[in-house]
Structure formats: structure tokens, C-alpha cells
Amino acid sequence: MSDLDWQALFASVPHPETDADYATLRTLGRTIIGRSFPLTYGHPDDIGHPARTIWQIIAESADAPGSFDDEGDEVELHQSPGGRVQVKARVVREKGNVAEIRFEKVTGRVNHDAQLTRLLNLDRDAANRLIDMCVALRxxxxxxxxxxxxxxxxxxxxxxxxxxxxxxxxxxxxxxxxxxxxDASASDVIAIAARRKTLQRFEELLSDPAAFEAEREGGTRESVWQRFFEQNPWLLGVGLSGHLLTAWDKGRLERVVAGHSVADVGKRVDALLTTTGIVRSLAFAEIKLHDDDLLENASYRPGTWAPSRALSGGIAQSLVTIERARNDLGEWLGVRDDDGFRTGEDVFSAAPRSFLIIGRLESLTRDGQVHTDKVRSFELLRANLNAPEILTYDEVLARARWTVDVSMEAG
Incomplete structure (x- = not known):
């Protein structure tokens, strides 16, 4: 390229001289942050402090109609008869301290008739209100x-x-x-946080005798767990079975299941549950104490440990409850609402599942080391027992904690 060509090319490139010239040349949507300089005007408290100016062209036309229709109009970069819109902001003294935001209309052509017209000027308070609102819009x-x-x-x-x-x-x-x-996602976060808090309380009741006794409120020790599971029915729903179990009555877990009917007097079960799905089936849960022994204190024979009185009694109670309920309820149990009317839904009750929650596996260990014969005796017992299914409190807690952790990872 000859010298004349270079001169012609150089002469054709705009050379901005004024703020308006620069505004006509800025790229739409690009933020420009100027160098720091000591402020010499403005609020007295800001004078002398470092400041920086920020510019951005946010629209190509200040007179655009209020419509979202895109007609595909082309806009010439260096000529804006409709007026581009420039935002000019100033940060003073410290990071994030916005002292002013100004909206300006840019008209004309660079090096010819470019002009800036002030549309709106926001002081420190108004500028920060606008910033907060823009963040909230997200x-x-x-x-x-x-x-x-x-x-x-x-x-x-x-x-x-x-x-x-x-x-x-x-x-x-x-x-x-x-x-x-x-916000559904926020609701999920709050629900998971509440469940984590429930798990912390669960663990506290298991490990702190003082906290457990404080919950008795003059009632029985069994009533502590009854209330806790009633307040948090999801613990049994996810912690007992491969099925999702839900409470028969959302208000309370303990119900009468034999003698007359579920709705009347008779044999009580600590938790009356049903499976979920197209066909619902009845499930019972007997809730014993977390500090009940699982096995007798002394071996029955070398290497053999018999179930404790609490465990064998819980098994017997569960079996009797199932038998009496099966005889009294029949094959199908009709669901009634709070006013006693049939809902049209039936629950299969001829072969109810049953669960016994009792003790802790920790009782089969000492200083973190398992007692092999005790563990073998306990596991063989429950593996060969058709009903009830025996779960310990720490197993229910572990299953519930795993479910919450999975929910967190999925979120």
C-alpha cells in the first residue's frame, strides 16, 4: 500500500475529540472502565478521593417503542439520529461506592455534530436503589x-x-x-435444611440422656419417640422399607387396629402406615426405646446370644397385633375421611407388613470394635424372622441421613 493510500485510510478513520464523539463510537453492550483519577468536583466528602468513570451504551435508540417485536432494522454505528442511550456511572473512594449514575442521549455523527443530552441523573441514594432493583430482577x-x-x-x-x-x-x-x-427451588432448600435440623435432633436424642429426659414432659419414655416420629413422619417413610411408607393419619401415628376397627377402640399400634402406589397395603410399626438391649447380657451358650427381653417382647407384641388386626379388619380396609364418610379408596390389609424399631447396633460394640458373636446372633435372628422386620434406631437415622444427602446432591 502506498503512502497516499495510508493517508487516505487514516483520514477516513474517526478521531474522537469530545465525550459525544466517543459515545458515538462505543460498541453496544460493552462496558468501559476509565482510569482512576482524584475527584475535583461533586460532593464535598468525595473531593480528593480516587474515582473511576464507567460507560456503557445500553440501547441504539432512545425513542424505541415499548414493544418486544424485532423487525430486524439495521442501525448504523456512527450515525444515530434516533439517539443512542449511554449510561455513565462514577465510583468514588472505595469499591462498589457508586456516587452517581447518569443516562444520556447520544445523537449525531462523530467529528461532525455529535451531541450528548442528559436524560436522567441519579444521585448516590437513587443510584444504589436502581442497582438493588436490577439485582432483584434476576x-x-x-x-x-x-x-x-x-x-x-x-x-x-x-x-x-x-x-x-x-x-x-x-x-x-x-x-x-x-x-x-x-420459588419451588427455594422451598426445596428450606425443606432440606429443616430435615437436616431434624436429623441433628434425632442424633441428640440418641446420644444425650439429658436431652432425651427433657423431652419427656412428664410422660413415658416411649412417648418421646412417639411425638418425635409424629412430628417427622418422613423418618419412618424413608427409613423402614424399600417402599415409601406414609402415615395412615397425618395427625398421629398411633392408631387402634384391633378390637373393633381402625376407627374405634381396641389393640393399639405405635405407628399405622401404608405403602404408596396404585395398590396401598397396610404396615405396622412398634416403637420401643433406643437404649433397649438387643441381646441378653450373658451368652446363652458359647458364641450364642439370645434376644433380650425387650426384643423378644417386642416381637411377640408385633405378631399378636398383626394376627388380631388381620382377623378384625379382613382382607380390605375401607378408608374414611374425618367425618366418617367412605372415600372410595381401599387398603389391602390381609397381609400387613410390620416393623419393630428398637435399640442400637452400637450396643453390640465396645470402643468402636464389634463383638463378632453378638453381631452374628442378632443378624441371624432378624434375617430368619419373617415378621416383624427389626430395625435399630441408628439404622433409621442412617437411612434418613442418606436420603437427605442424596436430595442435596440432586439439587
Whole structure:
């Protein structure tokens, strides 16, 4: 290329001289961050402090109609008769301290008639309200059915310091609850967090005698576990069987299952459950104590340990309950609502499954080491017992913890 060609090419390239010239040349959507400089004007508290200016062209036309239709119009980069829209912001003193945001209209051509017209100027407070609102927009579900109002101070507390979420929630709990209820994923997170807290309480009741006794409230020791499982029925639902088990009555687990009917008086079972699916089947659970012995204290024969009185008694109680319930309930049990009316749903009750929750496998160990003969005796007993299925409290806890962990990984 000759010198004349280079000169002609150089002469054709725009050379911006004013702020308006630069604005006409900026690429749409690209953020430009200027060099730091000591502020010489503006708020007295800011003068002398380091500042940086940020620019971005956010629209090619300031007069665009309020429509989402894209007609495919081409826009010439260096000539904007409709007026491009430029946002100019200034950060002063410290990172994130936005002192001003200005919206400007850019018209004309570079090196010819380019002009900047101020559309809107936001001071420090207004600028930060706009920033907070723009961040909040990312989490708004367009399908929400109710109006939600979020206090700006509560939102700002979280945005400025995520660790202050607790404080923000305390300030405006209703606003956070409304957002969570409208967000399925958030609801899942809250549910998993609540289940983790339940597992912590479960473990505390198993390991801390003082905490367990504090829960008795003047009742029996068995009532502690009865209330705990009633408040958290999912523990039995996921912790007992390969089937998902649900409570017969959402309000309580303990029900009468023999003598007259499930709805009347008779033999009680600690937890009346049903399997889920197209065909529902009845399932019983007897809940004994977590510190009941699984085996007798002394061996029955060398290498052989007999079941404890608590375990053998629980097995006998479970078998009697199943037999009496089978005789009284028949093959199918009709479901009734709270007012006594039939719902049209039947539960298969001729061959109910039964579970016995008792003791802990920890009782078969010492200092973390298993007693081989004790473990063999216990495992052979329950492996060869058709009913009830025997589970220990630590096994129910482990199964529930695994389920929560899987839910966390899936999320």
C-alpha cells in the first residue's frame, strides 16, 4: 500500500475529540472502565478521593417503542439520529461506592455534530436503589400470582453483605417468606435444611440422656419417640422399607387396629402406615426405646446370644397385633375421611407388613470394635424372622441421613 493510500485510510478513520464523539463510537453492550483519577468536583466528602468513570451504551435508540417485536432494522454505528442511550456511572473512594449514575442521549455523527443530552441523573441514594432493583430482577418469576413488596433496607442488607441475611430476614420475615413460597427451588432448600435440623435432633436424642429426659414432659419414655416420629413422619417413610411408607393419619401415628376397627377402640399400634402406589397395603410399626438391649447380657451358650427381653417382647407384641388386626379388619380396609364418610379408596390389609424399631447396633460394640458373636446372633435372628422386620434406631437415622444427602446432591 502506498503512502497516499495510508493517508487516505487514516483520514477516513474517526478521531474522537469530545465525550459525544466517543459515545458515538462505543460498541453496544460493552462496558468501559476509565482510569482512576482524584475527584475535583461533586460532593464535598468525595473531593480528593480516587474515582473511576464507567460507560456503557445500553440501547441504539432512545425513542424505541415499548414493544418486544424485532423487525430486524439495521442501525448504523456512527450515525444515530434516533439517539443512542449511554449510561455513565462514577465510583468514588472505595469499591462498589457508586456516587452517581447518569443516562444520556447520544445523537449525531462523530467529528461532525455529535451531541450528548442528559436524560436522567441519579444521585448516590437513587443510584444504589436502581442497582438493588436490577439485582432483584434476576430472581423474579414472571408466573408469580401475588404482589410481593420487599423493603429496600432488608434487600440492601443482604446485597451489601450476604452474611447479613439473617439480620435482613429478622427485619422483614414476611417478605422473605413470600419469595420462598413462590420459588419451588427455594422451598426445596428450606425443606432440606429443616430435615437436616431434624436429623441433628434425632442424633441428640440418641446420644444425650439429658436431652432425651427433657423431652419427656412428664410422660413415658416411649412417648418421646412417639411425638418425635409424629412430628417427622418422613423418618419412618424413608427409613423402614424399600417402599415409601406414609402415615395412615397425618395427625398421629398411633392408631387402634384391633378390637373393633381402625376407627374405634381396641389393640393399639405405635405407628399405622401404608405403602404408596396404585395398590396401598397396610404396615405396622412398634416403637420401643433406643437404649433397649438387643441381646441378653450373658451368652446363652458359647458364641450364642439370645434376644433380650425387650426384643423378644417386642416381637411377640408385633405378631399378636398383626394376627388380631388381620382377623378384625379382613382382607380390605375401607378408608374414611374425618367425618366418617367412605372415600372410595381401599387398603389391602390381609397381609400387613410390620416393623419393630428398637435399640442400637452400637450396643453390640465396645470402643468402636464389634463383638463378632453378638453381631452374628442378632443378624441371624432378624434375617430368619419373617415378621416383624427389626430395625435399630441408628439404622433409621442412617437411612434418613442418606436420603437427605442424596436430595442435596440432586439439587
Amino acid at each position: 430472581g423474579v418469576d414472571p408466573a408469580g400470582g401475588e404482589t410481593v413488596r420487599i423493603d429496600e433496607h432488608a434487600l440492601a442488607a443482604f446485597l451489601e453483605n450476604p452474611e447479613a441475611l439473617t439480620s435482613a430476614y429478622v427485619e422483614s420475615p414476611d417478605k422473605f417468606k413470600a419469595l420462598i413460597e413462590a
